[in-house]
Amino acid sequence: MSLSGNLNMSRSLGKGPYVDEKLLKKIAGKDPLNTGVVKTWARRSQISPEMVGFAFGVHNGKDHIEVRVSEEMVGHRLGEFSPSKKFIRHGGKMQKELEQKKKDAEIAAAKAAKAATDASAGKGAKK
Numbered sequence: 001m002s003l004s005g006n007l008n009m010s011r012s013l014g015k016g017p018y019v020d021e022k023l024l025k026k027i028a029g030k031d032p033l034n035t036g037v038v039k040t041w042a043r044r045s046q047i048s049p050e051m052v053g054f055a056f057g058v059h060n061g062k063d064h065i066e067v068r069v070s071e072e073m074v075g076h077r078l079g080e081f082s083p084s085k086k087f088i089r090h091g092g093k094m095q096k097e098l099e100q101k102k103k104d105a106e107i108a109a110a111k112a113a114k115a116a117t118d119a120s121a122g123k124g125a126k127k
Contacts, residue, residue, distance in 0.1 A: 017075075020045040027054055039064050043079030058082035 020042035027038060032053030039057040052071055057064030058078045065082040073081065089095060 017046040017048065018044065019048050024048075024050070027051065037064070037066055040078065043077065043082065043084075045078050047073045047076055047078060049074055060084045 020040070023038070023040055023042050023045055026040075027035070027050065032055075035054060037055045037057045039059070041059045043058060047069055049071075051069045052074065053069065055066055055068045056078060058067050058081065059065075060082045061084050067078065067081040
């Protein structure tokens with residue numbers, strides 16, 4: 001296939017999808033239901049229709065995250081479904097203010113709940 005023939009097509013489409021050879025060998029001729037988790041480090045490998053139904057353990061740099069492949073995932077990369085970075089929170093003054101408001105709301109709700117249980121316990125003891 002010549003890339004110069006169609007100027008509107010990007011180069012990556014001309015090269016075709018990349019699927020790791022070892023990954024295809026691991027699932028070749030196997031039943032998705034009877035096969036366990038297939039461990040892989042090939043995060044850049046595209047999901048092909050043959051992979052639908054299989055469970056892959058995609059490495060995120062620390063652990064293998066289980067990814068069960070469905071039809072909607074075909075064409076995407078395995079690494080998209082195994083996040084390699086853990087979001088903690090945004091920092092800064094606004095974030096601290098939001099967290100303080102949330103904490104104050106939780107304390108107020110706990111006080112209200114305690115007052116309601118104390119009031120109901122007091123009424124039950126009078127009878």
